[in-house]
Structures are given as C-alpha cells and as structure tokens.
Amino acid sequence: MKKTFFLTAITLLMTLQVVAQNATIKGVVKFKGEAPKPRLISMKADRQCDAIHGGKAVTAEDFVINQNGTLKWVFVYVKEGVKGKYNPPEEPVVLDQQGCWYHPHVFGIMVGQKLEIRNSDPLLHNVHSTPKKNKPFNIGQPVKGMKNIFTFTTPEVMVPFKCDVHPWMSAYAGVLDHPFYGVTNDKGEFEIKNLPPGTYTIEAWHEKLGTQTQSVTVKAGETKTIEFTFERKR
Amino acid sequence: MSEKQSKFHGLLFLFFFIAGIIASVWVVVRNGWWMPELASDRETIDRIFITIFIIAGILFILSELTLSYFVLRYSGSPSRKAFYLPGSTKKEILWSILPGTLVVIILEISAEFLGGASMWGRIHGEVPKDAFLVEITGEQFAWSIRYPGSDGKFGRTDPKLISYENPLGIDITDENAKDDIVFPAGQGILYLPLNHPVVFLIRSKDVIHSPYLPNFRVKQDAVPGMTTRTWFIPKKEGEFELACAELCGLGHYRMKLPVVVKPMEEVQEWLSEQTPAVDLYY
Numbered sequence: 001m002k003k004t005f006f007l008t009a010i011t012l013l014m015t016l017q018v019v020a021q022n023a024t025i026k027g028v029v030k031f032k033g034e035a036p037k038p039r040l041i042s043m044k045a046d047r048q049c050d051a052i053h054g055g056k057a058v059t060a061e062d063f064v065i066n067q068n069g070t071l072k073w074v075f076v077y078v079k080e081g082v083k084g085k086y087n088p089p090e091e092p093v094v095l096d097q098q099g100c101w102y103h104p105h106v107f108g109i110m111v112g113q114k115l116e117i118r119n120s121d122p123l124l125h126n127v128h129s130t131p132k133k134n135k136p137f138n139i140g141q142p143v144k145g146m147k148n149i150f151t152f153t154t155p156e157v158m159v160p161f162k163c164d165v166h167p168w169m170s171a172y173a174g175v176l177d178h179p180f181y182g183v184t185n186d187k188g189e190f191e192i193k194n195l196p197p198g199t200y201t202i203e204a205w206h207e208k209l210g211t212q213t214q215s216v217t218v219k220a221g222e223t224k225t226i227e228f229t230f231e232r233k234r
Numbered sequence: 235m236s237e238k239q240s241k242f243h244g245l246l247f248l249f250f251f252i253a254g255i256i257a258s259v260w261v262v263v264r265n266g267w268w269m270p271e272l273a274s275d276r277e278t279i280d281r282i283f284i285t286i287f288i289i290a291g292i293l294f295i296l297s298e299l300t301l302s303y304f305v306l307r308y309s310g311s312p313s314r315k316a317f318y319l320p321g322s323t324k325k326e327i328l329w330s331i332l333p334g335t336l337v338v339i340i341l342e343i344s345a346e347f348l349g350g351a352s353m354w355g356r357i358h359g360e361v362p363k364d365a366f367l368v369e370i371t372g373e374q375f376a377w378s379i380r381y382p383g384s385d386g387k388f389g390r391t392d393p394k395l396i397s398y399e400n401p402l403g404i405d406i407t408d409e410n411a412k413d414d415i416v417f418p419a420g421q422g423i424l425y426l427p428l429n430h431p432v433v434f435l436i437r438s439k440d441v442i443h444s445p446y447l448p449n450f451r452v453k454q455d456a457v458p459g460m461t462t463r464t465w466f467i468p469k470k471e472g473e474f475e476l477a478c479a480e481l482c483g484l485g486h487y488r489m490k491l492p493v494v495v496k497p498m499e500e501v502q503e504w505l506s507e508q509t510p511a512v513d514l515y516y
Contacts, residue, residue: 036513042423044473044492167376167420 023218026191027226029074029184029204034232035065041168048123049100049166061105062170062207070188071230073106074206075158075174077181078192079213081200086178088113092149095161095171097125097141102161102171106207108181109173111152119146124165131159134175138164157205172207197222204228237311244306251298273470273495274450278349285348289340361465365431366501368424371402372436372443372456372478375485378402379422381505383413388435389511396439400515412512415505424476424491425505426468427498433465446479447493453479468495 039060043049064072092114096103098121109115117127119141128138133154141148152159152175163169174181180200182190192202199217209230218224262268272280345351369380369388378401382388389404389411396403401418404411417423426432436445438456446453454464478489496504 037509039509039514040507041421042492044423044494045420045490167418 021197021220022194023197023221024191024193024223025195025200025202025216025218025226026189026223027076027228028188029071029076029190029206029228029230030188031065031069031071032229032231036063036232039063043100043166043168046100046123046166049121052099052121058099058101060168066186066188068187070184071206071209072184072186072188074184074188074190074204074228074230075106075108075172075181076184076190076192076202076204076228077108077157077174077176078178078195079201079203081198082178082180083196083198086110089179092116093173094118095127095173096120097127097163097169100125100163100166100169102163102169104171104183106158106172106183107174108183109152109175110179111155111175111177113151115150115152115173117141117148117150119144125163125169126165128162128164129159130162131156131175134159157203174205202226204230206230237309240309240311241306244302244309247305248302251302255295269451270449271470272449272451273468273472273474274452275467275469276353276451278353279451281348282344282350286340286344289343293336357464357466361433361463362431365433365465366427367433367435368426369435369437370424370445370456370491371439372445372482372489373401373419373439374441374483375478375488376419377422377445377476377489377491378419379417379424379491381415381508382410383415383505383510385410385413389414404511404515406511406515412510414511415508416511416514422491424493425501426493426495427501428468428471428495430498431465431467433463436462436464441482442480443478443482443489444480445491446477447474448477449474449493455480471495471497 039062040057041060042057043053044055061073066072088110093107093109094116095107096118100121100123117139119125122144124140124142126138126140127148128136129150130136131152133156134152137150139148152173154175155177156175158172158174161169161171161173180192180195182192184190195218197218197220199215201213202216203211203213205211209232212228212230214226214228216224216226269280269283345354367382367386367388369382371378371380380388380402387410389406390408391403391411392405393403395405402416404414404416406412434445434452434454436454436456437460438458440458442458443456444453445456449470450466450468452464452466454462456462472495474493474495476491476493478486480486482489
C-alpha cells in the first residue's frame with residue numbers, strides 16, 4: 001500500500017515537472033487593409049435548408065474578420081522542428097453537418113486520429129473530401145444521425161471537404177503527425193500548448209490569404225506570444 | 235384468321251384508341267399537368283400553344299377515327315384477296331401537298347394572327363435600353379449567375395483565368411468587372427424586378443444547356459462558345475424555378491435555380507447587400 005502511494009506520488013511529480021518544462025506559443029492573427037464585404041449565402045436552392053434558417057441568408061466563413069480586427073478560422077501549426085513521435089488521442093474530432101453547414105469550418109486533426117462525420121440534418125448530405133496526399137473519399141449520408149469514421153495516413157495542410165448537394169458547404173482540416181496546432185477563435189487568438197523547448201517554424205494558413213511563417217524559439221516553461229498580420233493583396 | 239377474329243381485332247383498335255384518350259385526359263386533369271400560371275408578358279406563347287393544341291387535337295382524333303373505321307370496315311375476310319397497289323404519282327403529289335398546306339396554314343395562323351411573328355421579332359430584335367441584365371452560365375451540373383453591378387456593364391472574362399476560385403474567369407483588372415456580382419455554380423439566385431424588362435445573356439462552359447422558366451414561358455439554349463440572349467418582363471411577384479431543358483448528362487435533373495421576382499427597389503437593395511467581384515477575386 002505504502003509502495004503504491006509512493007510510486008503514484010513520484011509519477012505525479014514527474015508529470016508535473018514535464019508539464020512545467022513544456023512551453024506554450026500563443027498569439028493573435030491580425031488583418032490589415034480594407035475588409036472585404038461579407039459574402040451572403042442563400043439556401044433557396046434547397047427548400048429544407050432554407051427553412052432551417054428561416055429563409056435568411058447565412059454569412060460565408062471563408063473570410064471572417066472579427067470585431068477586434070483579427071481573423072477567424074486561421075490554422076496555426078508547427079511546420080518544422082518537432083522531434084519525436086506522437087500518438088493520436090483516443091477521442092475523435094467531430095465534423096458536424098447542421099443547418100446545411102459544416103461545424104467547424106477549420107480544424108486540426110492528427111494522423112491516425114478518428115474523424116467522426118455526423119449528419120444532424122433531416123436530409124441528404126454527401127461528404128466529399130479531396131486531399132492530395134491522403135486517400136480521397138466521398139460518402140452519402142441520407143439519414144439524420146448517420147455517422148462515419150475516417151482517419152488520415154499522411155500529414156497534409158489542408159484537406160478540403162465539400163458537399164456536392166449543397167455547393168456552398170466547405171470545411172478544411174489540417175492533418176499533422178503531432179498535436180501542436182490551433183485554430184483562431186472569435187478574437188483571433190490561438191494557442192499551441194505542451195511544446196518541448198526548441199526552435200520551431202510556425203505557419204499560419206488562411207483560406208483566402210495564403211500562408212505566413214515565423215521562426216520561434218521557446219525555452220522550458222516559457223509562454224511566448226507571437227503575432228501574424230495578413231494583408232489583402234490588391 | 236377468321237372473319238370474326240378479324241372484326242374483333244378491328245374493334246380492339248378502336249377501343250384502345252378511345253380508352254387511351256380517356257386515360258390520358260384523366261391523368262393530365264388529375265395531376266394538373268398543364269402549364270403553370272403565366273407570370274410574364276409572354277401570353278402569346280399560351281395563345282399559340284392552346285390554338286395549335288386544339289387544331290392538332292382535332293386532326294389527331296379525326297385521323298385516328300378514320301383509321302379505326304377503315305380497319306373495322308375492311309377487316310380481313312376469306313372472300314377477299316390482297317392485291318398489289320402500284321404507286322401513283324398524282325396521288326402522291328396530292329397527299330404531300332395537302333398536309334403540307336395544312337402545316338403552312340397552322341404556321342401562318344400562329345405567326346400572323348396569334349402574334350408569333352411579332353413576338354419572335356421582339357425577342358430577337360433590340361432590347362429596351364434600361365433593361366435589367368443577368369448573365370447565366372451553364373456547366374455540368376449547375377448555373378453560375380453574374381449581375382453587372384451598379385455600372386450596368388459586365389467586366390471582361392477570359393477562359394484562361396478560370397479556376398476553382400474564379401469559376402467564370404473574370405478579369406478583375408478590368409474596371410467594369412470590379413462591381414460585378416458573381417455567384418459560383420449552384421450558389422446563386424435569380425433576383426428579378428417586377429414589371430421591368432429582364433435580359434438574359436446565356437453562356438455555357440461545356441455542353442449545350444437550356445435555361446427554362448416555365449412560369450415565364452422562357453426557354454433559350456446555352457451554347458458553348460456563344461452568348462445567346464432572350465428577354466421578357468416578369469409580371470408576378472413570388473418564387474419560381476429555373477430548370478435545364480436540354481439533357482446535358484447524368485446530373486441534368488440537378489440544374490435547378492431559384493428565381494425570385496420582387497419590385498425593383500427590393501431587387502436593388504438585395505443586390506447592394508451582395509459581395510462585389512473585387513472582394514472575391516484578388
């Protein structure tokens with residue numbers, strides 16, 4: 001009994017130490033220049049989808065500028081510098097089809113991690129993924145509540161998803177062989193946690209504005225704040 | 235075959251003709267398979283359609299009844315022998331000219347007296363100067379829509395610029411293109427002004443398609459390499475549909491486009507809410 005307690009304590013202490021040693025990179029993705037007019041999507045082409053939204057148009061998510069002038073849906077990840085092998089987490093990433101819309105629009109997933117694609121709409125959707133390095137798939141989900149599980153075998157930034165029934169539906173997945181990635185939120189913030197100390201190349205990917213990279217060096221236990229600024233090319 | 239059997243077959247011919255007519259009328263009436271309520275200025279089309287339908291219907295019934303009568307009256311009998319009928323130039327000329335004249339008469343009626351010719355001239359002649367322009371581009375299997383924006387002019391397009399992002403190949407360096415409002419395949423709506431001339435400029439990216447608006451009696455082929463044109467005046471407010479009327483492949487049935495007719499002010503307001511091309515392609 002005593003021995004068990006002792007061992008547990010040591011393991012706990014070691015874990016704490018590991019966490020303490022690991023660094024965090026966080027920051028915001030800003031937007032400079034003239035903001036494009038948000039694109040409105042009418043779902044009148046499918047009466048059921050249109051009814052779900054009460055006949056109102058939905059704003060496209062390909063270019064979302066937050067109220068504070070930052071960008072939403074930017075995939076920020078460690079492009080180079082990660083050493084060692086990381087196993088994918090048990091819990092799946094969920095891509096939900098609700099209101100003839102993908103939730104979320106941009107997400108990260110690890111190689112080998114389960115991607116659960118759900119249909120929460122009482123109508124037909126098809127999930128058509130068109131990766132270049134992984135195996136493409138195209139599956140129909142005609143009934144509400146249907147679920148399909150997929151996994152990716154190769155890192156790829158980004159894997160597009162579309163629905164051939166509703167051409168306005170679009171989502172992107174960043175597939176990586178490590179867990180060091182994040183997606184900017186409503187305030188344009190992202191966070192990459194538990195990074196071992198070292199020098200990394202961080203890339204930010206935006207659907208319309210392309211990519212940007214930065215080199216960042218972090219020490220053990222450090223939290224570094226970085227910033228990306230995307231500009232609209234004219 | 236005995237004479238009795240032969241007569242029976244003759245009666246069957248007549249029976250199926252009459253039963254067929256009754257069944258068709260019943261199916262049409264029961265399912266409401268008729269043209270939807272007219273929503274444009276093209277009442278001429280309805281007039282021609284109904285007139286030709288009545289003329290052709292009467293001719294069809296008369297000729298079928300004559301045929302049935304002859305089949306019944308001269309059905310096979312053991313006492314009569316089949317004989318060879320040599321060709322007769324006189325008769326052949328007669329039965330070519332007679333139906334030919336009839337067709338010309340029907341054409342003339344529709345063209346001159348029902349307004350067909352003047353309508354053709356109107357559609358293919360000059361369009362009103364202040365007309366509302368929309369460009370419809372067909373592709374397998376959806377429609378792309380483009381409005382000219384506030385300047386009323388469509389910008390330059392180039393097939394070389396066509397990409398996933400820029401499906402119509404719009405040249406954004408052209409000043410006229412900057413305010414164009416573009417809806418990529420399957421994402422657009424035709425928003426049309428009430429009681430105002432609407433001009434469709436119709437194009438195709440691959441095969442022949444045909445935008446068809448049954449409520450407005452409008453149908454015009456989309457031919458690759460050409461810009462075809464048609465125009466009309468919407469006369470009813472509401473939501474309608476555009477379908478493809480040219481079998482263009484497996485997804486032909488999917489080429490549906492919502493059509494909304496509203497007063498001009500509402501259409502302008504809706505257009506002002508949409509994103510101009512300059513904010514989409516750069």
